[in-house]
Amino acid sequence: MLRQKIKISPNGTDANVNILFKSKYNLGGLSEDVEKLVTDKTSENINDTVDGENLRFTPLTTYSLAVYFYNTGTTTYQTNVAPNEFASSAITSTAFLNSFYVYKIFDSQFENDQNLLYTGYLNGYDFNGYSSGAYSWNNDVEYADIHIPNSFISELTGNTFNLYMKINFYSAKSGKVYPFSGVTTTNTESDLYNKLTFTATTKQYKVSTFTFKEIKNITYANLVNDSVDSLSIEKQAYPSGNTFTTGGIYETIG
Numbered sequence: 001m002l003r004q005k006i007k008i009s010p011n012g013t014d015a016n017v018n019i020l021f022k023s024k025y026n027l028g029g030l031s032e033d034v035e036k037l038v039t040d041k042t043s044e045n046i047n048d049t050v051d052g053e054n055l056r057f058t059p060l061t062t063y064s065l066a067v068y069f070y071n072t073g074t075t076t077y078q079t080n081v082a083p084n085e086f087a088s089s090a091i092t093s094t095a096f097l098n099s100f101y102v103y104k105i106f107d108s109q110f111e112n113d114q115n116l117l118y119t120g121y122l123n124g125y126d127f128n129g130y131s132s133g134a135y136s137w138n139n140d141v142e143y144a145d146i147h148i149p150n151s152f153i154s155e156l157t158g159n160t161f162n163l164y165m166k167i168n169f170y171s172a173k174s175g176k177v178y179p180f181s182g183v184t185t186t187n188t189e190s191d192l193y194n195k196l197t198f199t200a201t202t203k204q205y206k207v208s209t210f211t212f213k214e215i216k217n218i219t220y221a222n223l224v225n226d227s228v229d230s231l232s233i234e235k236q237a238y239p240s241g242n243t244f245t246t247g248g249i250y251e252t253i254g
Contacts, residue, residue: 053149053150053151054147054148055148055153055200055203056147056203057145057146057147057148057198057203057204057205058139058145058204059137059138059139059205059206060202060204060206061138061206062137063207064134064136064137064210065135065137065210066079066134066211067079067081067101067135067167067169067180068212068213069081069082069083069084069178069214070084070214070216071084072084077213077214081096081099081127081169082099082169085174095171095172095173096124096172096173097124097125098123098124099169099170099171100121100122100123100124100170100172101127101167101168101169101170102121102167102170103119103121103122103165103166103167103168104118104119104120104165104166104167105117105118105148105163105164105165106163106164106165107164108164109164109189109192109193110189110190115152117148117152118146118147118148120143120145121143122143124172126143134210137207137210146205148198153200156200159199159201160200161198162196162197162198163195163196163205164193164194164196165193165194165195165196166180166192166193167180167212168180168224176225177221177224178221179192179215179220180212180213180214180215181213181215182194182212183211183212183213194207194209194210194211194212195208195209
């Protein structure tokens with residue numbers, strides 16, 4: 001029996017599938033070949049394919065994300081980005097533009113039973129020139145899109161559900177992490193989050209309170225910084241002198 005061999009390219013890699021030449025239209029045997037190909041290629045993935053299935057949720061309307069930093073000089077909260085590090089003239093600097101916020105979405109406010117569902121970013125180009133007011137949070141900005149795994153949504157019993165947002169700021173100038181809390185004052189770990197309400201059918205979410213304030217507690221801030229892996233990128237300081245001594249230093253001799 002004659003066979004025609006055709007070449008297809010799944011994910012940029014070539015693979016051959018045999019198609020039988022017969023007197024009538026018959027796909028017998030083709031599905032088995034394709035199924036084997038899909039199984040082989042799927043098994044090469046590090047993660048199961050279902051891991052990548054997410055639903056994109058967008059803001060119901062335009063919100064303002066207000067992030068307040070604590071200015072140690074004025075001992076007040078203000079919306080200037082990291083005022084203890086960046087002057088208003090430094091907002092176009094490389095260090096400023098390479099700094100970023102990381103916000104995380106959890107299914108619970110309590111660390112002992114929460115799952116991380118999504119991580120989003122705002123970099124210096126997103127908030128370049130920002131000195132007062134709040135960040136616009138709407139359908140026009142990609143950083144406002146929140147992707148929730150289908151595996152989580154499929155376990156829900158209702159159409160609406162609450163998730164919780166936490167935010168930190170990472171300074172590219174000092175390597176410091178700035179932790180923030182919401183505006184509630186229950187003196188529990190729930191203060192670290194703001195609540196977002198999602199609707200599964202419309203794939204939208206709404207926010208009631210969207211304000212975060214830098215946590216002034218030095219002990220907690222140090223704990224957060226100690227838990228983050230970082231690498232200082234600094235300009236090389238070259239030694240001076242013409243002779244390397246037994247003490248491990250360079251000196252100028254002669």
